[in-house]
Amino acid sequence: MKQHKAMRRFREFLRHRQHPIKIIGYTSKTMWLLLIPLVKYLVALKFDIRSWLVTNWVDILAIVAIFAFAVLRWVFLFFEIDDKSMTSHSGYFGLAATRLSFESVTTVCVHQSSFQRLFGAATLYIDTDAKSVSRTDIALVLPKKRAEHILALISDENTQAVKYTVESKRRSQLAFSLFFSSTLSGVVIFAGLLFEASRIVDRKIEITLLNTAAGEISKYTKQIPRFIVIAALVIIGGWLLSFLANLMRYWHFSVTRHGGRLTVRSGIWTLRHDVMKRDNIYYYDVTRSLLMKLFKVCTINVYCTGYGKSRSEIPTIAPITTDKEVEKTLSILMPRFTRPSAMLTTGKREIWRFICIPVVVFLFVPVLRHIAVFIFPRWVSEVNIIAFISSVPCVWLIIVKLFAAFSTGIGFDENCCVLDYCKLYGFHRVVIRRDKITRVAILQTWAQEKKGYCSIEICTENEKYKRHIVKHLPVDAAMSILRTNGLAV
């Protein structure tokens, strides 16, 4: 009987704790630095445990201490749930408590990595509009079933409301990964992998890996300088890695509108299940690059506290869709957002204003090339290659800004505000609910002031400070539009 009672108590204890896998997460990364040599010693001593203990007792003690500390953290962090709220205790002896009512939750996510899948665990993220903490309000590693149960409890998934689902096609997902894979993010992932590996093994691995790859390729391209080969390798490798990461993240992508919630499911490597409150969506952004604009496709992102919070994630609800399908997708998923048309737009007269800065930057390239050749006369061929490579994005930017002159504007209706603008190489159509606009600014350079032009900057309620700048609009017309809509004096 006593045994039975103790078992029940233990189960109750576990019910309010995270998944035991989290203990590994709490251990310091330096533990692995100690563990690997210890295993090496054990193998070298042919599993003679006694002499192994005698020679390495300090390291073993350190590992035990690290592990014990991790277990203590796991024990101290516990949570309680009732029908309407959740309390998470953290810190020593669980003294710091975070309590949130389910009503104030904006986003709740369950993410399961492939490693967690082996142990049946998943990470539950809960976010609210409270701006006191920039990170997730509550993040817990729980058994998958428990995490899904809490998600259902918070998102009230049992309501009888009709479900509307939009699924993206596999061909579209491939195209999305293709368009949104950037070398930079790939390089960041690769650098992260190398950094973590070098912390455990040795920094030499990083240098050896890059040099070996560059050496292999240089055999076939002897005329190209070595550092150009390394740069090309980094760019192509980075892009490929980013492409694969995107493909795995957005595979099997589907969005469902169910009552007051939007549910997004995606991923093959990491399974994601995100639920957000529709009322807390600040705005949506129809984004496209120039290539996407030419092919008449775009992606729709939504901004809501907690959704796509991680830096590498894109807060999308339609990874890729055609211009024809945008209206249909939005009317299914975002019926509360009206779609006003732009009242004030730019055109032929403003072309020079848009391309002026890219043209000046482009003209600077040959000047900088001459200076570089003057300083480094031996490196003429390398300087020429770099000058050519750096002039390509300038030319592309000029073309993008030419298009931007014909797709910039601002408009209002009773509920929403639409902003069409181009930021660097990307085209945006942002639709904001008027009650979510917090600050409006009129920006004028000396040249713009002289010619009667301005840029409008609009800030919305958001988790982060984010500005939308619509450039080169006639100042009088812009001011009158803002005044009639009660946004300026």
Place this chain on the structure above:
Amino acid sequence: MHTYKPSGLAMISIYLFVIILSLALCFACGFLAMFKSIIFWYVMLFVIILTFLVLTIVVPLFFSLSRYSVSRNELICKTGVFIYKKQFMKLSSVRSFTAIVTPLSGATGLNFLIVNSLGSRMVFLFLSRTDVKEISSFLDKALRKEAAEEK
């Protein structure tokens, strides 16, 4: 609608600070130029030109163009030197504010007011101590009133 200007005392403080900083840099450059390399004379020349431009163009322009207005419905902040910026924020979207009053600010005019709303903020620079107190008490009353209405 009440309109406020940056304090003249703050302008004098900035003048003094820039002059002291540039003099210190010039002495350091002159000292290094005597013993090390001629390049420090060029650095010194650059510092002198930069100081002259800041003192004659940037600071006077900033103080003559900056205006802050507070009314029942909104806050307006007009500021900038090379890019002139007029900002409008509805009083209803203000969530909190931070008044920064530095020691001896009665004499230096180095007082600041940061008005926060969700996702944006507005900064009132170099106000006099009385202006900061006046705007703070106005915002405090407005926030309290809004909270009472919500209840």
